[in-house]
Amino acid sequence: MTLPILYTLRQCPYAIRARLGLRLAELDVEIRDISLKDKPAEMLTVTPKGTVPLLVLNNGDYIDESLNIMIWALSQHDPQNLLLSDNCHLFTDMINLIARNDCKYIAALEHYKANTRYHNPDVAIYRNLCRSFLDDLEARLNKHRFFMCDSPSVADYAILPFIRQFSHVERQWFRHAPYPRLQAWLEQHYQDPIFSKVMEKRPFWQPSSLIKSHHKEIV
Known part of the structure; x- marks a missing residue:
């Protein structure tokens, strides 16, 4: 049977989100x-949009939004009840x-990244806009181990790639930021074999490559 196909980019946070869901x-x-x-x-034959992630299903339909890919995948099989379907x-x-x-x-994060890259004086403004969200996450983690409860949910994995991205903008600042719970939560995900597998580096897919990279595998 033909498998669904995921077009992806290793470091793209939206693509990371999709790979995590699958x-x-x-x-x-x-x-x-x-x-x-x-x-x-x-890929462009499926949709000229040309963005990742793009999941092409067996019947020719496709999903090109990362959160929709996560929810579609977990609707098929959700062994950890990440969708919290019972609550x-x-x-x-x-x-x-x-x-x-x-x-x-994410909008604030994009401004934060851009202003940091170009050494603009508005860095602190956009960092603080991001922090209003991070403060909420830290407060949640003070109550339980994950964002929603003591077990992980889709929220943890859907938000993970973007907290990772924030932590890379000003590494020293984040290391000393008042987010001990969030830092521990991030490190816990980094140590998870699931995240390591999702971030595995692969050669670019080429249809005419001598070494076929379109072998079947579990995401």
């Missing part, structure tokens, strides 16, 4: 790491937290 759902997929400078025609209240809170990450925090 691996946590324990689904078999074909991974195709691509170069944005040389996007494969097979409507927590599920609603979880979706709202992810929405805050995606709608407000």
Whole structure:
């Protein structure tokens, strides 16, 4: 049977999110790491949007939003109950937290990264905008081990790539920031074999390559 195909970019936080969802759902997929400078025609044939992640399903349908890929995958198989399907209240809170990450925090993070890169004086302004979200996460982790409860949820994995990205902008600042719980939470994910597997480096996929990189594997 033909496997679903995931077009991905190793360091893209949205692509990391998609790979995490597929691996946590324990689904078999074909991974195709691509170069944005040389996007494969097979990918552009599916949709000219040309962004990652892109999950192409067996029936020819596709999903090109990272959170939708996560939810689709875990709707197929959710062995850790990451969707919190048995708790409507927590599920609603979880979706709202992810929405805050995606709608407000990421926008501030993009400004923070850009201002730091170009040594603009507004760095602290955008760092503080990010911190309003991080303060909430730290408070949550003071109550329980993960963002929603004492077990991980989709929120932890959906937000993880963007906390990782924040921590890389000013590494020294983050190391000494007043976020001991969040720092420990991030380190816990780094030590998780699931994250290591998701971040594994692969050669770029090329359809005509002598060494075929389209072998079947679990994400």
